[in-house]
Amino acid sequence: MKIHFKLTEDLVRKMRGDLLRPHGHAAERVGFLSCRFGTSEDHLIILGSDYHPVEDEHYEFDPRVGARFGAAAIRSALQMALSNGVGIFHIHCHEHLGEPRPSRVDWTEWAKFVPDFWHVRPELPHGALLLSKDRLSGWCWFPGQNDPIKISRFTVVGQRLTYWEAAR
Amino acid sequence: MISPEHSEELRGFCKDVREMQQGTEVFLYLEGLRLPPERQPAEVDALLCLHSREGYSTRLYLSTRIADRGVNWTVVYLLDRQWHTWSWQGVSPNQRPAQVLVGHLKALQ
Amino acid sequence: MSWQARQSFLGKDSTDILRNGRVGIVGLGGGGSHVAQQLAHIGVENFVLCDPDHYEDKNHNRTVGGTAADVDAKTPKVRIAQRLINDINPKARVSAVKHRWQNALPFLRGCDAIFGCVDSYAERDQLERLSRRFLISYIDIGMDVSKSESGQVVHGQVILSLPGSLCMHCFNFLRPKLLELEAQDYGQAGGRPQVIWPNGVLASTAVGLFIQLILPWHSDVRPGSVMYDYDGNRHTMILSPRVNALSSVSCSHFDGSEGEGDPFWNAEDAITSVMQAGVKSLNPDTSITPSI
Numbered sequence: 328m329k330i331h332f333k334l335t336e337d338l339v340r341k342m343r344g345d346l347l348r349p350h351g352h353a354a355e356r357v358g359f360l361s362c363r364f365g366t367s368e369d370h371l372i373i374l375g376s377d378y379h380p381v382e383d384e385h386y387e388f389d390p391r392v393g394a395r396f397g398a399a400a401i402r403s404a405l406q407m408a409l410s411n412g413v414g415i416f417h418i419h420c421h422e423h424l425g426e427p428r429p430s431r432v433d434w435t436e437w438a439k440f441v442p443d444f445w446h447v448r449p450e451l452p453h454g455a456l457l458l459s460k461d462r463l464s465g466w467c468w469f470p471g472q473n474d475p476i477k478i479s480r481f482t483v484v485g486q487r488l489t490y491w492e493a494a495r
Numbered sequence: 496m497i498s499p500e501h502s503e504e505l506r507g508f509c510k511d512v513r514e515m516q517q518g519t520e521v522f523l524y525l526e527g528l529r530l531p532p533e534r535q536p537a538e539v540d541a542l543l544c545l546h547s548r549e550g551y552s553t554r555l556y557l558s559t560r561i562a563d564r565g566v567n568w569t570v571v572y573l574l575d576r577q578w579h580t581w582s583w584q585g586v587s588p589n590q591r592p593a594q595v596l597v598g599h600l601k602a603l604q
Numbered sequence: 605m606s607w608q609a610r611q612s613f614l615g616k617d618s619t620d621i622l623r624n625g626r627v628g629i630v631g632l633g634g635g636g637s638h639v640a641q642q643l644a645h646i647g648v649e650n651f652v653l654c655d656p657d658h659y660e661d662k663n664h665n666r667t668v669g670g671t672a673a674d675v676d677a678k679t680p681k682v683r684i685a686q687r688l689i690n691d692i693n694p695k696a697r698v699s700a701v702k703h704r705w706q707n708a709l710p711f712l713r714g715c716d717a718i719f720g721c722v723d724s725y726a727e728r729d730q731l732e733r734l735s736r737r738f739l740i741s742y743i744d745i746g747m748d749v750s751k752s753e754s755g756q757v758v759h760g761q762v763i764l765s766l767p768g769s770l771c772m773h774c775f776n777f778l779r780p781k782l783l784e785l786e787a788q789d790y791g792q793a794g795g796r797p798q799v800i801w802p803n804g805v806l807a808s809t810a811v812g813l814f815i816q817l818i819l820p821w822h823s824d825v826r827p828g829s830v831m832y833d834y835d836g837n838r839h840t841m842i843l844s845p846r847v848n849a850l851s852s853v854s855c856s857h858f859d860g861s862e863g864e865g866d867p868f869w870n871a872e873d874a875i876t877s878v879m880q881a882g883v884k885s886l887n888p889d890t891s892i893t894p895s896i
């Protein structure tokens with residue numbers, strides 16, 4: 328299954344602007360991207376719609392991980408999915424050039440909360456994205472399937488049109 | 496926003512009724528609309544437009560063209576689907592949605 | 605030396621970027637045939653071509669790639685364009701859809717850019733709507749010949765419509781009254797005068813805008829959507845005054861529908877459809893005529 332993720336330059340700028348702000352105790356910030364869907368000839372299409380930062384007060388202190396957010400942050404994201412009929416993708420930054428790769432902690436955390444979104448929107452895919460200085464990578468969990476699928480292609484549209492195929 | 500009463504009345508003609516929005520325009524999606532007798536196919540999906548659009552005071556769009564009925568058929572992209580519509584003027588929006596629908600279905604009898 | 609060596613000023617990764625782009629061309633007549641030819645020469649390799657018509661005598665004064673034999677054979681226009689592209693670059697993968705583009709939506713949704721080379725305002729309006737829904741850069745071209753007191757006036761436009769930026773309605777190129785009048789004519793937009801050289805100028809400008817989007821070779825690039833007015837009598841292509849007049853305006857015509865995707869989308873159907881597509885092998889010579 329091939330997945331094509333599209334979003335605007337403005338949205339990427341907005342996400343980066345929020346995710347790179349320092350936080351009082353969290354080493355990194357995270358956020359949620361609401362998404363809509365379509366199908367092309369040979370790809371599932373995911374369209375990045377709106378970015379929703381995790382509020383400062385929703386981060387919990389945990390020096391073992393870059394960022395931990397509490398139930399309030401999840402509730403807010405769940406409400407968004409329910410009210411707007413959107414898929415939710417968790418996003419955070421890896422500040423380097425090139426395709427970002429998830430750490431073991433990333434996988435562990437994603438596996439914990441992504442299934443929560445199926446409580447409110449069981450019919451939609453949800454997932455996670457990583458944002459580097461010049462690239463995105465992502466994984467999508469489909470309803471009823473345990474293993475995520477890597478997003479194979481990205482397009483960022485704006486003053487500059489950029490697209491690339493993810494590494495296999 | 497369509498009232499529950501009007502929605503229920505429309506359901507007499509189809510399997511389901513759903514309001515759908517494209518920008519500022521609202522359409523009524525009629526799933527499995529039953530067409531007049533002897534029309535093929537017997538059921539289609541449809542969009543009922545109750546507002547003025549491109550010179551028509553109301554309009555009905557179908558998921559497929561109906562052979563031998565209607566004139567000047569055109570193909571339209573709406574709500575990310577292909578729809579077929581024909582030239583049929585004068586169905587006033589100042590009546591119940593079900594009456595608007597019947598007014599358009601007259602062209603297919 | 606590669607056949608693209610002379611365009612190395614576009615950047616060291618330009619060959620790969622061109623090769624990996626996906627471009628739709630709707631309308632393969634006077635404008636679209638030029639666009640197809642130029643994109644193939646420059647190294648674009650993934651094309652979706654949509655046109656329901658076959659080649660006729662009346663097209664022969666302006667369609668790049670069309671031959672006298674094509675007139676006799678009534679060759680589909682998409683086949684002519686596909687042949688043209690693959691004669692230039694046999695590696696190009698062309699989905700040639702001999703049907704209205706509204707019946708080829710799965711092919712177009714995955715495009716990175718769509719060139720609209722169509723005759724009617726309604727078609728342009730709908731193509732722009734598709735492009736905004738699926739965050740696709742849309743480039744529109746068109747020409748016309750009008751009568752004036754002193755003779756004929758050849759004119760046209762090139763419009764780059766970017767998601768998040770001004771649209772053809774913002775530029776007043778599309779207007780509700782125009783669409784209404786055209787609908788009353790039942791979409792009989794064809795039959796207007798058409799000649800090859802204005803189409804060539806418009807197509808070249810459009811291709812240049814696309815290349816500048818993906819491979820900007822200079823930092824002095826105007827941000828956002830743009831419109832160019834072509835004066836075929838004075839042989840000028842100038843930035844439309846409307847662009848500067850709207851510099852502080854945001855588009856409100858697609859509020860809530862940009863990036864909206866498919867409102868009927870269903871995960872189960874989507875997975876089935878994509879999985880089925882995955883088992884098909886794509887032959888560059890494959891053309892597709894979807895059923896109505």
